Amino acid sequence: MKRFVNVLKLFFLVAGSACMLHACTAPKAYQKIYLNDAEMELAPKKIEKFEMNSQGYREGASGANGGKTGGGCGCN
Amino acid sequence: MVAKQEADAAVTDQRIKKIMRKLSLAVIGMYVGILSAFAQSPADSSLYKNKKLKVSEINFVTGYYHQDGNRSPVTGGIGTEKLSDIATTLEIKLNKYDGRNRKREISFELGVDHYTSASSDNIDPHTISSASYADTRIYPTLSYGIINEQKGTAINFIGSYSSEFDYQSVGAGIGFTKTSKDKNRDFSVKLQAYLDNLKVILPVELRTGTQGRGDQNYSTAGRNSYSTSFTFSQVINTKLQLALLADMVYQSGYLSTPFHRIYFADGSETNEKLPSSRLKIPLGLRLNYFLGDKFIFRTYYRYYHGDWGLNANTFNIEVPVKITPFISISPFYRFYSQNGVKYFAPYKGHSAAEEFYTTDDDLSKFNSNFEGAGIRIVPPGGLFGSKNFNSLELRYGHYNRNDGLHSDIITLALKFK
Numbered sequence: 001m002k003r004f005v006n007v008l009k010l011f012f013l014v015a016g017s018a019c020m021l022h023a024c025t026a027p028k029a030y031q032k033i034y035l036n037d038a039e040m041e042l043a044p045k046k047i048e049k050f051e052m053n054s055q056g057y058r059e060g061a062s063g064a065n066g067g068k069t070g071g072g073c074g075c076n
Numbered sequence: 077m078v079a080k081q082e083a084d085a086a087v088t089d090q091r092i093k094k095i096m097r098k099l100s101l102a103v104i105g106m107y108v109g110i111l112s113a114f115a116q117s118p119a120d121s122s123l124y125k126n127k128k129l130k131v132s133e134i135n136f137v138t139g140y141y142h143q144d145g146n147r148s149p150v151t152g153g154i155g156t157e158k159l160s161d162i163a164t165t166l167e168i169k170l171n172k173y174d175g176r177n178r179k180r181e182i183s184f185e186l187g188v189d190h191y192t193s194a195s196s197d198n199i200d201p202h203t204i205s206s207a208s209y210a211d212t213r214i215y216p217t218l219s220y221g222i223i224n225e226q227k228g229t230a231i232n233f234i235g236s237y238s239s240e241f242d243y244q245s246v247g248a249g250i251g252f253t254k255t256s257k258d259k260n261r262d263f264s265v266k267l268q269a270y271l272d273n274l275k276v277i278l279p280v281e282l283r284t285g286t287q288g289r290g291d292q293n294y295s296t297a298g299r300n301s302y303s304t305s306f307t308f309s310q311v312i313n314t315k316l317q318l319a320l321l322a323d324m325v326y327q328s329g330y331l332s333t334p335f336h337r338i339y340f341a342d343g344s345e346t347n348e349k350l351p352s353s354r355l356k357i358p359l360g361l362r363l364n365y366f367l368g369d370k371f372i373f374r375t376y377y378r379y380y381h382g383d384w385g386l387n388a389n390t391f392n393i394e395v396p397v398k399i400t401p402f403i404s405i406s407p408f409y410r411f412y413s414q415n416g417v418k419y420f421a422p423y424k425g426h427s428a429a430e431e432f433y434t435t436d437d438d439l440s441k442f443n444s445n446f447e448g449a450g451i452r453i454v455p456p457g458g459l460f461g462s463k464n465f466n467s468l469e470l471r472y473g474h475y476n477r478n479d480g481l482h483s484d485i486i487t488l489a490l491k492f493k
Contacts, residue, residue: 007359007379007381014320014361026258026260026311027260027311027313027314028258029259031314032311032314034314034315034366035311035314035315035317035366037366037372038454039372039374039396039404039406039452040317040364040366040372040374041364042309042317042318042319042362042364043319043362045469045489046135046137046167046489046491047137047450047469047471047487047488047489048471048487049137049139049165049487050137050139050141050163050485050487051446051473051485051487053163054141054143054161054475054483054485055412055446055475057438058143058438058444058475058477058481058483059388059412059414059438059444060380060382060386060388060414060416060417060438060439061356061358061378061380061382061386061388061390061412061414062356062358062380063303063305063323063325063356063358063360063378063380064305064321064322064323064358064359064360064378064380065321065360065376065378066305066307066321
């Protein structure tokens with residue numbers, strides 16, 4: 001539980017820092033050629049869908065990846 | 077004489093000035109004309125919004141998965157885990173703009189999985205090939221979104237259904253996203269609920285009376301899952317962006333798998349028994365970085381905590397390399413580590429006096445490695461001469477768990493626009 005609380009603290013520290021980052025540099029729309037690349041998307045690729053599904057069955061942990069978080073199948 | 081020459085010079089100067097003025101006006105007129113001609117088209121296209129419903133994207137994904145191992149919980153923590161699965165999904169996305177210039181997006185996805193499982197066949201090993209040897213799962217999903225690009229808001233409604241021989245599920249969800257004005261930051265929240273119903277299929281030797289003699293004689297049980305997901309994403313600079321993900325999932329009902337056998341240390345037998353509620357809290361971080369013009373680093377870390385005592389760490393890195401602007405090769409590696417749930421013990425490791433017990437190795441302590449590579453082709457004029465055939469991806473991965481389970485997966489994804 002202590003470990004979980006420490007990870008939670010670190011998570012909110014990163015989240016807080018990220019929230020403040022917008023004040024530093026804010027790329028304009030025309031500067032986003034790299035960010036707009038399909039490979040830069042902040043989500044799993046569609047082709048990873050079945051891998052994530054099998055990992056949901058074969059592993060005890062799931063979620064926090066924008067996909068399913070439990071239910072809807074006989075997985076863990 | 078001198079005065080006449082001066083007068084002539086003054087007249088000539090005036091004429092030159094007049095000509096210059098006319099020329100200047102003509103040049104300015106031409107410039108304004110050209111400018112307005114160029115300005116005309118983007119202004120028109122930016123104002124144009126398609127009011128008719130049209131297909132915006134079609135995604136077809138198909139994959140083959142095969143695994144093998146020797147610790148199946150169907151046979152009490154020993155025995156084959158051989159399983160093969162062919163999965164296919166087809167997603168069709170449609171959109172249109174309404175009278176208030178809001179984008180309406182409808183997405184329909186149909187998934188079909190067909191698996192054969194040697195371990196499931198051991199639920200009733202007396203049959204040559206029982207119904208549980210193979211099964212097909214069908215799962216349609218419908219989502220409807222309203223996107224206000226001017227306000228930077230989006231709301232999304234999701235409905236889903238999943239059906240296989242012993243498992244039915246109905247799901248519903250709602251999501252809301254707010255994007256900042258400069259589009260460098262967004263925050264989204266999603267609420268989902270799955271109401272599942274499963275047939276309580278016991279190992280054949282534990283059945284009593286007419287139970288399991290025909291499909292109608294299985295008792296059923298409910299399993300409900302409720303989840304809240306938060307995502308915050310932030311552009312850090314022109315080549316780096318991150319996303320923070322946090323979920324909270326609560327499950328209640330029949331959370332055991334009824335056909336998982338338990339052989340107690342004293343030799344007696346029963347089936348798996350797990351608590352009727354479970355809380356899962358995964359926290360994730362994605363960090364994507366574009367290095368130079370050719371390399372992209374896609375990284376992901378997740379910490380998972382669950383109230384069954386399971387804690388896990390996941391680290392994933394994928395490095396797409398742009399061989400050309402339209403072809404990329406993506407090697408990837410994933411490391412996963414978990415401690416077991418407190419209710420796990422291996423074959424004949426449990427005592428009958430315990431309240432909960434499982435021999436499912438998926439809930440035991442292990443590490444796993446998953447590595448492979450993918451190729452993505454996105455030619456500017458489309459694939460195979462069709463401009464609508466947008467992209468083709470092929471990906472292979474090998475999974476290896478330190479308890480002996482190993483699997484291979486190959487997936488093909490096609491996108492049409």
